[in-house]
Amino acid sequence: KRSTPMASLTPSEVRLLESLDDAITAELAACDPAGRLRGPKRSAVKLELLQNFFETLASNNRLTLTAADRGRIRGAVSASLPARFVRRDRVVCNVGGARPWEAGVVHAVHEPDPDDGSGRRKFAYIVLTDPPTARLP
Numbered sequence: 001k002r003s004t005p006m007a008s009l010t011p012s013e014v015r016l017l018e019s020l021d022d023a024i025t026a027e028l029a030a031c032d033p034a035g036r037l038r039g040p041k042r043s044a045v046k047l048e049l050l051q052n053f054f055e056t057l058a059s060n061n062r063l064t065l066t067a068a069d070r071g072r073i074r075g076a077v078s079a080s081l082p083a084r085f086v087r088r089d090r091v092v093c094n095v096g097g098a099r100p101w102e103a104g105v106v107h108a109v110h111e112p113d114p115d116d117g118s119g120r121r122k123f124a125y126i127v128l129t130d131p132p133t134a135r136l137p
């Protein structure tokens with residue numbers, strides 16, 4: 001990684017940093033409205049994300065954010081948050097469909113997505129849902 005003093009950044013790089021800062025700040029607010037990540041830990045996460053995204057984009061001479069970049073920022077912010085639930089917690093989760101809410105048990109936390117060849121995308125939780133109830137509606 002290069003260590004670039006602010007004085008040596010081009011105006012385009014400064015705009016990129018400002019855009020990244022705005023995007024990361026907005027995602028932290030959206031993904032963590034309860035403020036589970038706060039203080040020095042929040043600052044450290046924000047700085048790490050800024051550095052990683054800036055280095056990646058600037059090294060590829062990409063000085064504007066795309067919708068895909070914003071999606072990757074959203075995923076990185078979500079992955080950096082402490083989990084609300086731990087393994088074996090009972091939860092109710094939205095699975096969609098006619099009966100969108102299902103009860104179950106957290107089986108895994110931050111599990112890698114098997115369909116993601118890069119290994120970077122993770123599921124927040126894997127939930128083993130309870131069997132359907134025996135009574136009919």
